[in-house]
Amino acid sequence: MSLVSGPGHAGPSSLPDELQLAIEPHVKYIQSLDSRRDELEHWLTEHLRLNGLYWGLTALHLLGRPDALPRNETIDFVLSCQSENGGFGAAPGHDAHLLYTCSAVQILAMVDGFGELESRGKGEGGGKLAVGKYIANLQNRSTGTFAGDEWGEEDTRFLYASLNGLSLLKMLDLVDVNRAVEYIVSCANFDGGYGSTPGAESHSGQIFTCLGALSIAKRIDVVNVDKLGRWLSERQVPAGGLNGRPEKLEDVCYSWWVSSSLAMIGKLHWIDGSKLTEFILKCQVCVEILQLVGSADKKLQDPERGGIADRPGDMVDVFHTVFGIAGLSLLGYPGLEDVDPV
Amino acid sequence: MASHGIARPAASVQRTEEQLQEEHRKIQEYRDLEDLIRTKVAERQYTVEVLNLTSKLLKANPEYYTIWNVRRRLLIYGLFSKSSDSSSPSKVSPSTSRIDTTPVSSTQPSDSVTTSSEASNTALPDPSSQNPGKNGTTLDLIKADLEFLFPIMVGWPKCYWLWNYRLWLLQEANKRLDPITARKLWTQELTLVGKMLVRDSRNFHGWRYRRIVVDELESQHLQGTSMVEVEFEYTTKVIRGQDGLSNFSAWHRRSKLIPKLLNERGTDDAGRRQFLDDEFDTIITAMYTDAFPYAQSVWFYYQFLMTTLTDSVRHATITSNFTQEDRIGYLTRQLSILKEMLEDADDCKWIYDALIEYTMSLSQMEQRQLDKDETEDCKLWLSKLRVLDRLRGGRWDDLDKELSGSRALVQ
Numbered sequence: 133m134s135l136v137s138g139p140g141h142a143g144p145s146s147l148p149d150e151l152q153l154a155i156e157p158h159v160k161y162i163q164s165l166d167s168r169r170d171e172l173e174h175w176l177t178e179h180l181r182l183n184g185l186y187w188g189l190t191a192l193h194l195l196g197r198p199d200a201l202p203r204n205e206t207i208d209f210v211l212s213c214q215s216e217n218g219g220f221g222a223a224p225g226h227d228a229h230l231l232y233t234c235s236a237v238q239i240l241a242m243v244d245g246f247g248e249l250e251s252r253g254k255g256e257g258g259g260k261l262a263v264g265k266y267i268a269n270l271q272n273r274s275t276g277t278f279a280g281d282e283w284g285e286e287d288t289r290f291l292y293a294s295l296n297g298l299s300l301l302k303m304l305d306l307v308d309v310n311r312a313v314e315y316i317v318s319c320a321n322f323d324g325g326y327g328s329t330p331g332a333e334s335h336s337g338q339i340f341t342c343l344g345a346l347s348i349a350k351r352i353d354v355v356n357v358d359k360l361g362r363w364l365s366e367r368q369v370p371a372g373g374l375n376g377r378p379e380k381l382e383d384v385c386y387s388w389w390v391s392s393s394l395a396m397i398g399k400l401h402w403i404d405g406s407k408l409t410e411f412i413l414k415c416q417v418c419v420e421i422l423q424l425v426g427s428a429d430k431k432l433q434d435p436e437r438g439g440i441a442d443r444p445g446d447m448v449d450v451f452h453t454v455f456g457i458a459g460l461s462l463l464g465y466p467g468l469e470d471v472d473p474v
Numbered sequence: 475m476a477s478h479g480i481a482r483p484a485a486s487v488q489r490t491e492e493q494l495q496e497e498h499r500k501i502q503e504y505r506d507l508e509d510l511i512r513t514k515v516a517e518r519q520y521t522v523e524v525l526n527l528t529s530k531l532l533k534a535n536p537e538y539y540t541i542w543n544v545r546r547r548l549l550i551y552g553l554f555s556k557s558s559d560s561s562s563p564s565k566v567s568p569s570t571s572r573i574d575t576t577p578v579s580s581t582q583p584s585d586s587v588t589t590s591s592e593a594s595n596t597a598l599p600d601p602s603s604q605n606p607g608k609n610g611t612t613l614d615l616i617k618a619d620l621e622f623l624f625p626i627m628v629g630w631p632k633c634y635w636l637w638n639y640r641l642w643l644l645q646e647a648n649k650r651l652d653p654i655t656a657r658k659l660w661t662q663e664l665t666l667v668g669k670m671l672v673r674d675s676r677n678f679h680g681w682r683y684r685r686i687v688v689d690e691l692e693s694q695h696l697q698g699t700s701m702v703e704v705e706f707e708y709t710t711k712v713i714r715g716q717d718g719l720s721n722f723s724a725w726h727r728r729s730k731l732i733p734k735l736l737n738e739r740g741t742d743d744a745g746r747r748q749f750l751d752d753e754f755d756t757i758i759t760a761m762y763t764d765a766f767p768y769a770q771s772v773w774f775y776y777q778f779l780m781t782t783l784t785d786s787v788r789h790a791t792i793t794s795n796f797t798q799e800d801r802i803g804y805l806t807r808q809l810s811i812l813k814e815m816l817e818d819a820d821d822c823k824w825i826y827d828a829l830i831e832y833t834m835s836l837s838q839m840e841q842r843q844l845d846k847d848e849t850e851d852c853k854l855w856l857s858k859l860r861v862l863d864r865l866r867g868g869r870w871d872d873l874d875k876e877l878s879g880s881r882a883l884v885q
Binding site: 172177178225226227229285323333362365366368380383399401404443446 | 535
């Protein structure tokens with residue numbers, strides 16, 4: 133997922149007044165995330181710190197508040213997560229892994245930090261090249277897919293992370309893109325979808341990664357668009373939300389995985405955008421409070437009113453917050469920056 | 475940070491001073507443990523003591539992937555080589571353990587962890603050895619680790635790192651133990667994953683793990699033979715079990731096993747025809763029971779069976795020698811079954827959707843346009859779809875355009 137600048141679309145106008153996106157509370161909620169060092173949860177989730185920063189920062193950019201987190205501290209933190217091999221870990225001292233390396237590159241691209249990477253980055257050759265080499269070394273040259281790290285787990289998630297990172301670094305030529313495309317084709321199922329490896333069940337998250345990788349490789353032509361579009365459109369449940377696989381519960385994060393996938397194959401209109409918008413908005417804490425007590429609770433601080441959960445009434449987190457907001461942006465919700473489905 | 479399905483407390487409560495202190499104490503304890511492990515590892519203390527420290531930390535936080543990696547290094551660079559079955563306890567240079575300097579092999583990433591310790595450590599232990607020695611045998615270490623993992627996996631069935639670490643242990647067993655011993659371990663995994671799938675029959679980690687375990691048990695290096703018959707039987711059992719008809723994971727697995735099953739059985743054309751008939755019977759009987767014409771998993775499996783007829787180039791997995799006439803015959807028969815089905819379930823959108831799709835497929839197969847009756851039927855079915863399924867209005871609009879296109883050609 134990356135950001136493109138541009139004016140917001142005209143959005144759904146038929147929503148009830150209380151069902152609006154609570155921009156300021158969401159900004160405050162994201163800003164508050166790093167100040168929770170007195171909570172055990174903060175320490176137990178350190179393995180997600182760099183992803184969390186990416187999710188939070190992306191949400192802020194979409195909300196039109198790119199400066200709400202300080203740029204220099206952001207870059208310092210990202211660079212502090214880099215290992216000597218050029219890859220990035222989840223936090224300082226954590227092992228390098230493709231997932232975090234991709235997040236690091238995305239963040240640096242978003243805050244225009246490649247200059248700092250060039251001057252301060254670690255690894256063989258330093259700068260962007262060291263990161264590109266780390267990623268490229270994880271490709272399985274015989275099958276085309278990628279391992280997540282030196283321990284060898286392979287998954288189409290890692291394939292996408294690699295192509296995404298390398299395309300932002302403008303170093304796609306370090307890997308065999310054709311092989312990677314062939315590998316994705318070998319993961320296709322009769323329903324048009326894709327799984328984590330050949331033979332695996334179609335899953336909306338994996339479909340997003342495969343379509344994202346194919347978009348970067350400019351090879352969407354290999355997709356069975358009608359079959360996949362149909363399967364993806366059936367992810368929408370009567371409540372308006374989307375699930376990840378047949379007959380599973382809906383979840384806000386699939387608002388992103390499914391609708392961006394539909395957008396990449398030109399079938400976003402095959403689901404009901406206004407029902408989905410309504411579902412996402414109902415997963416905001418502030419809407420929940422409003423419906424419980426009948427009026428906005430003025431006593432609550434903004435951060436406590438911010439954030440989006442997987443389903444109405446559940447705990448919020450930054451992961452669902454960004455994917456909810458990104459889904460809204462894709463659906464043309466007014467006042468948000470446009471998101472690129474890839 | 476990513477919380478799924480955890481209910482939010484009704485109101486945010488201010489923590490008392492006591493609670494704050496308690497939380498602070500827990501944080502300190504957790505961070506001290508973390509620091510201790512990092513210090514010991516930096517000092518290259520690859521010992522059972524440090525392994526136990528990582529156990530403690532991982533029980534509190536199984537998502538801490540770096541600590542799973544620490545555990546791998548403790549085993550590879552320390553404990554495996556010190557174990558009593560090692561022919562010559564070797565002094566491994568820990569510098570090879572540093573990920574920073576070891577680029578991943580570009581062809582075989584899973585083998586990239588192979589280090590110099592391997593060479594001195596490939597002496598196979600006697601699997602019946604009753605003398606584990608001071609540090610236990612490699613087998614004991616692997617077994618103990620597999621046991622350690624199980625309760626954590628039950629608590630965190632969707633944690634990628636756990637499944638991944640488990641597989642790594644078993645791959646180490648392949649490298650370090652004789653095939654018969656390794657095979658026993660993999661066989662137990664089939665039971666384990668069976669249990670995990672009973673707990674959550676849709677867990678896609680579990681289904682993936684099952685595929686890998688089966689591949690391994692079938693492999694030459696473990697002296698395996700095909701398990702396609704028992705695996706096919708397993709999907710039948712799951713589908714017939716509780717909520718089985720809604721288990722798309724099992725239907726999917728079934729679709730993948732069928733080509734191999736028929737090939738290995740050496741099924742002839744008549745047998746393949748019978749097989750397809752039986753599968754259609756299974757699925758259509760399922761649709762007639764309970765609420766299943768309204769549940770989508772069976773309809774996607776139905777689509778799979780139909781795809782083997784309509785998409786004959788890429789998906790002729792059951793019907794490889796069917797003639798065009800055979801295919802047309804099957805399609806015509808299915809269309810009449812679907813129309814019959816409407817009599818009992820005229821509010822079931824899946825039937826209308828399938829009728830339109832396969833009516834169009836039939837005309838394509840016969841290399842002709844839709845005739846007047848077919849066009850009118852499709853138009854009627856589409857109008858039903860628009861009413862029954864408003865969420866997907868955009869799709870029905872596109873279908874309408876497609877139908878209008880072919881109508882224009884007929885007139």
